[in-house]
Amino acid sequence: MIPGTDVLIIGAGVIGSAVALEFARSGRRVTVVDRGPAPGAGSTSSSSAIIRFSYSTLDSVLTAWESAPYWNDWEGYLGVRDPDGMCRFIPTGMLLFDTPEFSFDRITDLWDDVGIAYETLDTEQIAARYPQLDVGRYFPPKTVDDPAFADDARGTVTAIHESLAGFIDDPMLAARNIAHAARHHGATFRFHAEVVGVEMTDGRVSGVRLADGEVVHAPIVINVGGPHSARLNALAGADVDMTIGHRPLRQEVFAAPAPDGLALDDGAPIISDLDIGQYFRPQVGGTLLVGGTEPACDELEWVDDPDTYDEHTTVEKFETTMYRLARRVPEFGVPHRPVGLAALYDVADDWVPIYDRSAVPGWFMACGTSGNQFKNAPLAGKFMVAIVDAVESGHDHDHDPVRFVGERTGRSIDLGAFSRRRTPASTSGTVMG
Numbered sequence: 554m555i556p557g558t559d560v561l562i563i564g565a566g567v568i569g570s571a572v573a574l575e576f577a578r579s580g581r582r583v584t585v586v587d588r589g590p591a592p593g594a595g596s597t598s599s600s601s602a603i604i605r606f607s608y609s610t611l612d613s614v615l616t617a618w619e620s621a622p623y624w625n626d627w628e629g630y631l632g633v634r635d636p637d638g639m640c641r642f643i644p645t646g647m648l649l650f651d652t653p654e655f656s657f658d659r660i661t662d663l664w665d666d667v668g669i670a671y672e673t674l675d676t677e678q679i680a681a682r683y684p685q686l687d688v689g690r691y692f693p694p695k696t697v698d699d700p701a702f703a704d705d706a707r708g709t710v711t712a713i714h715e716s717l718a719g720f721i722d723d724p725m726l727a728a729r730n731i732a733h734a735a736r737h738h739g740a741t742f743r744f745h746a747e748v749v750g751v752e753m754t755d756g757r758v759s760g761v762r763l764a765d766g767e768v769v770h771a772p773i774v775i776n777v778g779g780p781h782s783a784r785l786n787a788l789a790g791a792d793v794d795m796t797i798g799h800r801p802l803r804q805e806v807f808a809a810p811a812p813d814g815l816a817l818d819d820g821a822p823i824i825s826d827l828d829i830g831q832y833f834r835p836q837v838g839g840t841l842l843v844g845g846t847e848p849a850c851d852e853l854e855w856v857d858d859p860d861t862y863d864e865h866t867t868v869e870k871f872e873t874t875m876y877r878l879a880r881r882v883p884e885f886g887v888p889h890r891p892v893g894l895a896a897l898y899d900v901a902d903d904w905v906p907i908y909d910r911s912a913v914p915g916w917f918m919a920c921g922t923s924g925n926q927f928k929n930a931p932l933a934g935k936f937m938v939a940i941v942d943a944v945e946s947g948h949d950h951d952h953d954p955v956r957f958v959g960e961r962t963g964r965s966i967d968l969g970a971f972s973r974r975r976t977p978a979s980t981s982g983t984v985m986g
């Protein structure tokens with residue numbers, strides 16, 4: 554047996570831990586190294602952890618739909634109960650408003666194809682079911698200093714409702730649960746272990762060098778470094794043939810007291826509202842969690858150095874978020890002071906993740922998760938095993954992409970859809986994917 558490990562995974566977020574679990578299950582020796590203190594302490598800890606199926610491409614819809622049962626039967630998926638507690642899937646359903654820019658048909662055609670049930674609601678039905686919501690059409694979203702921001706609605710919205718969406722109550726605990734299961738299957742996790750170099754032997758990856766000088770040998774290294782993953786790809790020289798770029802994007806998410814009728818206990822749904830440029834969902838504790846959907850009027854905050862971004866929320870974003878929310882939910886409680894967080898997405902050019910091999914033999918990547926892949930961690934782990942198995946046995950995944958057959962539908966997912974060398978997918982160009 555060669556010293557070291559069979560598979561080294563950089564990053565113990567929800568996806569890195571899921572990749573570790575699947576490789577450990579496949580019988581490999583697995584080591585996960587993470588510069589942080591604990592599983593899920595990176596961008597995973599800030600996740601809104603929404604589980605939904607509203608993507609623009611068939612392979613993305615299938616991936617989310619196939620991942621959902623694992624969250625529904627969490628202990629069954631993990632194969633073990635974490636004594637420190639288990640995260641919970643909270644079913645809420647999801648309401649999506651139409652916008653002139655992004656038609657429902659695109660999503661409902663895919664849902665019809667996959668067999669995802671939904672209801673179409675006209676304006677009156679929305680108003681009857683959710684009297685707390687203003688049903689005006691405000692599109693396009695505007696900045697609050699735009700004189701047109703306060704204009705009256707021009708028309709009304711319609712919606713689709715899907716009932717199996719929901720969210721995970723504690724995203725960091727989800728990563729910890731998966732890491733616990735991976736350990737149970739033999740994986741080793743090392744924290745405060747930062748990768749600063751990549752070891753090569755005869756043109757192939759042979760391990761990584763840590764900040765303290767230690768070299769960990771491994772014939773297969775998988776970059777699941779979240780917002781740091783572009784840097785890690787560059788460190789390995791693995792970015793040379795990528796046609797899809799990915800880079801950190803700063804986000805702010807806030808909480809505001811939910812009005813009566815829109816709290817979790819009231820059975821409120823997640824709301825995807827591209828008409829005002831926001832998504833919001835109820836959460837434990839009687840508040841709404843509110844995030845943005847990158848409306849065209851907002852400047853995107855690309856971050857050059859993921860180690861030095863501003864981790865504090867800003868008054869400007871807080872006010873924008875609250876004013877926009879007030880258009881749709883006039884009765885929400887404005888918080889006395891901002892409660893929220895600032896965090897990073899790792900955004901791919903087309904907002905579709907990259908699950909792939911690389912130009913460097915032995916170096917693989919699960920990155921570019923674009924603010925929308927928490928829900929897909931279980932499948933991402935399985936995808937990476939399928940890709941590594943195929944590539945390491947000589948299969949040309951770049952030209953004949955591996956296909957993954959989902960357990961739920963028996964449908965095959967084209968993993969070429971997540972290639973680093975794909976033609977950019979046609980998507981919403983936002984976190985909605």
Ligand SMILES: Cc1cc2nc3c(=O)[nH]c(=O)nc-3n(C[C@H](O)[C@H](O)[C@H](O)COP(=O)(O)OP(=O)(O)OC[C@H]3O[C@@H](n4cnc5c(N)ncnc54)[C@H](O)[C@@H]3O)c2cc1C
Pocket residue numbers: 563564565566567568569570586587588589593594595596597598599600601602603604746747748749777778779780781782785804806896897898919920922923924925926927928929
């Ligand atoms: C604000 C926000 C809201 C979101 N909402 C949703 C949502 O509602 N639904 C959804 O599906 N997705 C959502 N996402 C996206 C989802 O949370 C991410 O796609 C997912 O958590 C990424 O997991 P990861 O394991 O790839 O990365 P991370 O959790 O970022 O983990 C990467 C790890 O790599 C480690 N690392 C980095 N560099 C090194 C190095 N050199 N050496 C060693 N370790 C290193 C870091 O310490 C970190 O722990 C959201 C993301 C954010 C930020």
